[in-house]
Amino acid sequence: MRIGLTYNVKSEYVFKPGDPPDANAEFDHDDTIGVIEDAIRTGGHEVVRLGNARQLLERLDLAKSVDLVFNIAEGEEGRNRESQVPIILEMLRVPFVGGDGLTLGLTLDKILTKKILISDGIPTPKFAELTDPEQSWKIDLAYPLIVKPRYEGSSKGVRKTSLVGSAQELAQQAKWLIDTYRQPALVEEFIEGREFTVAIIGNDPPEAQPVVQIRIEGTLELGRLFYAFEHIRSGADYVCPAPIGEDLRQALEAVALKTYLAVECLDFGRVDIRVDRAGHPYVLEINPLPSLSTEDVFMFVAKAQGLTYEAIINKVVDAALVRHGLIPPPVASPTATLGLMAESRRHAAAAAGGGMKAKEETGFKSAIRSR
Numbered sequence: 001m002r003i004g005l006t007y008n009v010k011s012e013y014v015f016k017p018g019d020p021p022d023a024n025a026e027f028d029h030d031d032t033i034g035v036i037e038d039a040i041r042t043g044g045h046e047v048v049r050l051g052n053a054r055q056l057l058e059r060l061d062l063a064k065s066v067d068l069v070f071n072i073a074e075g076e077e078g079r080n081r082e083s084q085v086p087i088i089l090e091m092l093r094v095p096f097v098g099g100d101g102l103t104l105g106l107t108l109d110k111i112l113t114k115k116i117l118i119s120d121g122i123p124t125p126k127f128a129e130l131t132d133p134e135q136s137w138k139i140d141l142a143y144p145l146i147v148k149p150r151y152e153g154s155s156k157g158v159r160k161t162s163l164v165g166s167a168q169e170l171a172q173q174a175k176w177l178i179d180t181y182r183q184p185a186l187v188e189e190f191i192e193g194r195e196f197t198v199a200i201i202g203n204d205p206p207e208a209q210p211v212v213q214i215r216i217e218g219t220l221e222l223g224r225l226f227y228a229f230e231h232i233r234s235g236a237d238y239v240c241p242a243p244i245g246e247d248l249r250q251a252l253e254a255v256a257l258k259t260y261l262a263v264e265c266l267d268f269g270r271v272d273i274r275v276d277r278a279g280h281p282y283v284l285e286i287n288p289l290p291s292l293s294t295e296d297v298f299m300f301v302a303k304a305q306g307l308t309y310e311a312i313i314n315k316v317v318d319a320a321l322v323r324h325g326l327i328p329p330p331v332a333s334p335t336a337t338l339g340l341m342a343e344s345r346r347h348a349a350a351a352a353g354g355g356m357k358a359k360e361e362t363g364f365k366s367a368i369r370s371r
Contacts, residue, residue, distance in 0.1 A: 001044075001045045001046070001067045001068060001321065001326065002045070002046045002048060002065065002066045002067050002068075003040055003045045003046065003047055003048070003066060003067065003068050003069070003070055003317070004047075004048045004049075004050045004062075004063055004066040004068070004069040004070065004094075005033070005036065005037060005040070005047055005048065005049050005050060005069070005070050005072075006050045006051065006052070006053075006056060006069055006070070006071045006072065006073040006085045006096075007028055007033050007051065007052065007072050007073050008026070008027040008028065008052045008073050008074045008075070008076070009027055009028055009029065009030050009033060009052075010024045010027045010028065010029055010030075011029075011030055012027075012052070013027055020156070020157070020180050020181065021229075022155075022156045022157070022229055022232075023156075025153075025155070025156050025232075026074040026152075026153050026156065027074055028072065028291075028292075028293070029293070032291075032292065032293045032294070033049075035294055035309065036070070036072070036292055036313060037049070038310075039309060039310040039313035039314065040070060040313060040314070040317060042310040042314065043310075043313075043314040043317055043318075045317070048062065048065075048066055050062065050063055050066075050069065052073055052075075052076065052085075053073060053075055053076060053084040053085050053088065054076070056073075056085060056088055057088065060092065063088075063089070063092055063094055064092055064094060066094065067095070067326060068094075068095045068096065068097065068317075068320060068321060068324065068326065069085075069089055069094055069095070069096040069097065070096070070097045070316075070317065070320075071085050071086065071089070071096045071097055071098050071289075072098075072289060072292060073085040074153070074289065079105070079108065079109060079151045079183075080101075080105045080108075081108070082104040082105065082107075082108050082289060083101035083102070083104045083105040084101075086098075086099070086100050086101040086104060087101040095320070095324040095326065096320070097267050097268075097316060097317065097319075097320040098266055098267050098268065098288060098289065098320070099263075099264065099265050099266050099267075099269070099288035099289075100264075100266070102264075103263055103264050103265060103266070103288055104288055104289065106263055107263050107265075107285070107286055107287065107288050108151050108152075108153065109150060109151045110148065110150055110151065110186050110285055111127070111129055111150055111184075111186055113263065113285060113286065114127055116262055116263055117259065117262060117283055120258065120262045122255060122258055122259055122262060122283055123255065123280065123281060123282045123283060124282055124283045124284070125188040125189045125190070125191055125274070125282050125284070126141055126142075126188070126189045127141070127186060127187060127188045127189070128140075128141060128187045129150065129184050129185070129186060129187070130147075130170075130174050130178075130184060130185040130187050131178070131184045131185075133170075133171045133172075133174040133175040133178065134171065136167045136168075136170040136171035136174060137167045137171075139167070139170065139187055141187065141188075141189050142189050143164070143165050143166065144163055144164060144165050144190045144192075144224065145163075145164050145170060145187050145188060145189060145190055146158075146162050146163050146164070146187075146188050146190045146226065147162045147164060147170065147173045147174055147177055147185050147186070147187055148162065148177075148185070148186045148188070149177060149181045149183055149185065149186070150183050150184045150185065150186050151183060152181065152183075153287060153289075155227055155228060155229060155232075156181070156229075157177055157180070157181050157229075158226075158227070158228050158229060159228050159229050159230065160228050160230055161173055161176075162177075162226075162228065163190060163224060163226065170187065173185075174187070190224070190226075191274035191275075191276050191282050192222075192223055192224055192276065192277060193221075193222065193223070193274060193275050193276045193277050194213065194214075194220060194221060194222055194274070194275045195213070195214040195216075195222055195226070195227070195272070195273070195274050195275075196211055196212060196213050196214065196242060196252055196272075196273045196274075196275065196281075197211075197212045197214065197238075197270055197271065197272050197273070197297055198211055198212070198252055198253060198256035198270065198271045198273065199212070199268070199269075199270045199290065199297050199298055199301050200256060200257065200260045200265070200268065200269050200270070200271065201267070201268050201312075201315050201316055201319055202267070202268075202315075202319045203266060203267065203319055203322075203323050204323075204329075206257060206260055206261070206265075208253040208256055208257055209298075209301040209304075209305070210240055210241040210242075210301050210304040210305065211240070211241060211242040211244065211249055211252050211253065212238050212239065212240040212241075212242060212297050212300055212301065213238070213239045213240070213242035213243070213244070214227060214236065214238065214239075215236065215237050215238065215239055216231060216236045217236075220239065220243070238297060238300045240297075240300040240301055240303070240304045241304050248275070248279060248281075251281055252273055252275075252281055255271075255273065255281050255283060256271035256273065256283075259271050259283050259286050260286065263286055263288070265286065265288045266288075266320070266323065267316055267319045267320045267323065268288075268290070268316045268319065269286060269287060269288045269290060270286070270287045270290035270297060271283060271285075271286045271287075272284040272285050272286075272287070292313065294309055298312050298313075299312075318330075
């Protein structure tokens with residue numbers, strides 16, 4: 001197959017006056033694009049670099065020459081930026097890996113995502129939207145609270161000061177965030193406890209990968225610790241498979257898969273979850289464009305299953321090829337996976353599935369808006 005590759009890289013981002021230091025945090029490093037390209041080639045494919053959304057517009061004929069596009073482009077500017085490449089490809093009728101423009105636009109907006117989760121009975125922290133810091137005293141939520149940008153990823157706008165314990169602290173943090181990122185603040189009840197992430201690959205059915213637990217500052221029992229901008233270079237890492245009991249593992253997989261289906265993710269994604277001290281899971285967000293860096297979650301889940309990085313990337317490629325009817329689905333068997341590579345098939349039995357209904361405690365507080 002001839003496979004196109006769309007992406008954004010940090011080296012191409014031009015910082016503008018007023019940009020925060022993490023303005024290009026969602027973009028990939030150049031070497032990540034290289035290892036993804038090499039991985040796809042090991043599946044027997046030819047790879048064509050198409051670049052970012054603007055570059056894609058200049059390479060429409062080249063884009064129409066490929067059989068499939070592996071899209072990891074984050075887009076440029078605005079709440080709908082992640083939808084830019086999928087929409088262009090849809091217009092060209094070029095098949096691509098991953099969620100469509102609607103799913104990517106929806107999931108970047110954390111508040112719209114939470115409304116979908118609540119409507120489907122998926123547990124997520126109680127929240128409110130804040131557009132005017134002077135209205136912080138009206139927020140009717142239980143402290144401590146955490147303050148995040150409404151539509152950012154890669155922990156953009158999340159600092160250690162994002163955890164607030166009073167209306168005064170909330171007003172200060174919200175003012176900084178709204179002024180810096182020029183968007184409303186999402187205010188959530190903070191879930192004290194542990195944090196996990198569940199990668200998912202496939203479509204019919206999607207398959208939860210081994211659960212990953214987040215370790216911050218050397219501990220898995222996070223309490224009030226959370227991943228912030230200050231941890232980008234050090235202080236946070238992953239443990240996979242997570243050292244947890246079977247009941248919790250099944251609960252995390254079940255809620256992750258339900259979330260993946262609720263927002264209609266395709267081919268691959270990742271669900272971030274906090275578990276409170278009583279063992280109840282709460283979905284924080286879902287990322288249909290998760291990092292595929294060799295230092296990130298998908299590499300950890302590959303190793304946990306005895307797979308190589310190349311094998312896990314080609315499982316994603318194969319899921320998309322099957323979905324678009326470009327290759328036949330694999331023969332069903334108890335240990336089969338959506339990856340057609342021999343190595344993927346040999347090791348697939350290591351990943352177990354399951355489901356346990358988690359206690360669902362959802363909540364929504366009306367948005368507080370300036371008039």
